[in-house]
Amino acid sequence: MLKKGIFCVISLLILASCQTAKLKRTITKKVQTDFYNNQFTGVYIYDIKADKTVYNYNGEKYFTPASNTKIFTLFTGLTMLSDSISAFKYAINKDTLTIQGTGDPSFLHNYFKDSTALKMAEKYAKVNLIIDNIQDKRFGPGWAWEDFDSYFSAERSAFPMYGNVVTVQNEDSVMVQPSYYQQKIKITDNFYGRKEFSNDFYFRKDRTSETEIPMLIDSTLIVNLWNHILPNKVTIQPSTENKPTQVAYSIHSDSLYKRMMEVSDNFLAEQILVLASSKLSDTLSSSDIRKHILENQLKDLKQPPRWVDGSGLSRYNLFSPQSFVQVLTKLYKTIPQDRLFNLFPVGGKFGTIKNWYAGKDKPYVFAKTGTVGNNHNVSGYLLTNSGKVLVFSFMNNHFKKTNDEVRTQMQQTFEWLRDHY
Numbered sequence: 518m519l520k521k522g523i524f525c526v527i528s529l530l531i532l533a534s535c536q537t538a539k540l541k542r543t544i545t546k547k548v549q550t551d552f553y554n555n556q557f558t559g560v561y562i563y564d565i566k567a568d569k570t571v572y573n574y575n576g577e578k579y580f581t582p583a584s585n586t587k588i589f590t591l592f593t594g595l596t597m598l599s600d601s602i603s604a605f606k607y608a609i610n611k612d613t614l615t616i617q618g619t620g621d622p623s624f625l626h627n628y629f630k631d632s633t634a635l636k637m638a639e640k641y642a643k644v645n646l647i648i649d650n651i652q653d654k655r656f657g658p659g660w661a662w663e664d665f666d667s668y669f670s671a672e673r674s675a676f677p678m679y680g681n682v683v684t685v686q687n688e689d690s691v692m693v694q695p696s697y698y699q700q701k702i703k704i705t706d707n708f709y710g711r712k713e714f715s716n717d718f719y720f721r722k723d724r725t726s727e728t729e730i731p732m733l734i735d736s737t738l739i740v741n742l743w744n745h746i747l748p749n750k751v752t753i754q755p756s757t758e759n760k761p762t763q764v765a766y767s768i769h770s771d772s773l774y775k776r777m778m779e780v781s782d783n784f785l786a787e788q789i790l791v792l793a794s795s796k797l798s799d800t801l802s803s804s805d806i807r808k809h810i811l812e813n814q815l816k817d818l819k820q821p822p823r824w825v826d827g828s829g830l831s832r833y834n835l836f837s838p839q840s841f842v843q844v845l846t847k848l849y850k851t852i853p854q855d856r857l858f859n860l861f862p863v864g865g866k867f868g869t870i871k872n873w874y875a876g877k878d879k880p881y882v883f884a885k886t887g888t889v890g891n892n893h894n895v896s897g898y899l900l901t902n903s904g905k906v907l908v909f910s911f912m913n914n915h916f917k918k919t920n921d922e923v924r925t926q927m928q929q930t931f932e933w934l935r936d937h938y
Contacts, residue, residue, distance in 0.1 A: 567884060619675070650799055666711040680784060
């Protein structure tokens with residue numbers, strides 16, 4: 518019986534070894550075709566239950582990650598923040614409310630519509646705002662200067678309002694949020710956007726799609742926006758005076774993470790890092806929180822990244838496929854699967870992969886995309902027909918083909934893994 522048992526074990530090991538060899542040959546054949554000749558490609562696939570690397574092709578090399586960077590931002594939020602977002606810190610002195618920003622992006626945001634600060638401020642005769650407690654510059658390192666009025670380049674700040682953008686809708690008539698700009702926006706025949714160094718906004722009258730135009734954030738604008746909704750109540754107070762210590766909370770944290778991941782929202786990603794930094798100090802600094810995470814929770818990464826922003830908008834970022842898989846694995850081991858997968862775009866269903874990687878009967882890819890000119894990456898989780906969970910990162914840099922051509926090639930690999938592993 519013992520010999521028979523040993524024989525069975527050896528047979529299973531040989532079978533598994535043959536299956537692994539076949540998988541490696543198949544994927545290698547796919548990623549070494551002529552299609553990939555003139556680009557830089559990295560693939561890393563890990564089987565969580567078996568605790569083994571299924572496939573590695575340039576997995577330890579550094580790539581431009583684009584919005585795959587948001588996976589590290591998600592990890593930071595889930596690690597540092599509570600179940601609800603800290604909207605602001607405050608102090609009360611008789612009829613005066615003092616509010617200090619923590620970086621919460623949800624206040625009067627077009628999607629979240631949080632009004633926690635407004636409801637509290639309405640109860641007091643005077644409101645002091647502290648908004649100078651942030652070290653971050655308005656843009657991240659390496660962001661393209663000409664994107665200053667593009668929807669994806671909203672400025673970072675300590676106390677965002679309206680998502681730091683002017684939102685314009687044109688259905689039966691032109692509607693503007695914040696309403697402070699309703700009568701100030703200029704309707705034109707052939708231009709929309711903003712002047713580079715002032716909050717002068719333009720909207721083309723024949724444009725029907727909703728448009729978001731970043732505001733140029735400064736103390737004058739913030740006072741004007743506040744006093745438009747609470748006339749003659751609000752002033753700016755320097756952070757050198759007594760600082761508030763009580764904390765008010767706004768939205769559920771998962772709703773913020775899900776929105777960031779599903780539509781790949783750069784502004785939300787940047788502000789999540791600012792928010793997380795408020796757990797280290799009253800002085801907000803996304804640089805400090807990135808350093809803290811890398812030196813503590815992620816000190817075991819085999820290829821420490823060059824991590825310069827929360828959104829991945831900067832081309833200065835450098836990450837390896839293996840590092841993404843390591844972080845995704847940490848998330849999987851600490852967050853219940855249903856909750857975790859709900860935060861990611863779903864192949865064929867939701868978010869940035871709703872038109873790709875659809876399952877036959879049910880979704881099988883839960884992943885974050887990352888796209889910037891000539892680069893497209895996907896990292897996340899893949900469920901096989903045999904019930905296994907694979908953590909993967911598939912990164913494509915420096916190609917001149919279309920993004921859809923690259924997606925088609927990746928989809929073939931994902932489907933093969935789903936059906937054969």
